[in-house]
Amino acid sequence: MKVRLPGIIARWIFILCLPVLLLTASIGYAANSLWLYKYGFGEYDVGETTGLTEVELEKAARGLISYFNSGEEYVDIVVEKDGISFELFTREEKIHMKDVKGLFWLDYWILLGTLVYTLVYAGAGFFLRRGRYRRKLAWSMVAGSGITLALMLALWLGTLLNFDRLFLRFHLFFFTNEFWSAEGYMLQLFPGDFWYDTTIFCATLVVIAAAIIGVAAGGYLIFAGKNLHFQQEVS
Secondary structure (H helix, E strand, O other): OOOOHHHHHHHHHHHHHHHHHHHHHHHHHHHOOHHHHHHHHHHOOHHHHHOOOHHHHHHHHHHHHHHHOOOOOOOOOEEEEOOEEEEOOOHHHHHHHHHHHHHHHHHHHHHHHHHHHHHHHHHHHHHHOOOHHHHHHHHHHHHHHHHHHHHHHHHHHHHHHHHHHHHHHHHHHHOOOOHHHOOOHHHHHOOHHHHHHHHHHHHHHHHHHHHHHHHHHHHHHHHHHHHHHHHHHHO
16 A cells, blocks of 8 residues: 555546646637737727727737736736827735736746646556556546536536626635726626636636546547457457
8 A cells, every 4th residue: 555655646637637637728829819809809899899990909909918928017008098198907906916927927837837747647657557547547647627617517516606706706816906996997898707717718728628538538548458458259
């Protein structure tokens, strides 16, 4: 038992890393998806609400994406409205954007850590150990995918039943100030329904990825099982 314990722990870390890896990857993709920003602007008539043209809205979206991936402490985006240039965000909004950027970078680091672990665990075992280990790895992938789908189902139900409450609790937990509700262009650019859609978008990406991993690993197990049975009959 003592000899197998490290292997069991390593396997469970791998299983639990899968949902974290897929979720952080979907969040990172959404944060950098210009398409998603433009979708929200068009879907919720942000141009009409803010008075900004489509060109200026895209400038704002590109500026935010660039800021979230930069070393700048505060966002600095200048847009034009009715021929007048001005800073898009207020001081309070800039402070909130700094906090958001910190969360995105935390997401990136967690994504990197889980990605490295899963690749090392899977790669080292796959190439250094064979046969039975590969089946264990496939079972671990199926388990990780199953946990991921269960978590996404819970998120989907929570979002469907009371998204506003989840959204509020998220902000109260992760932010030490209330600048996330500061009045200005920030709330006009990203209304509550946009975040609902974004949550569904990220969850959908995770579900698709988990399903692909689970089906692929399950298919391997079926193939390996039939192959093993055939070899036993031949021998």
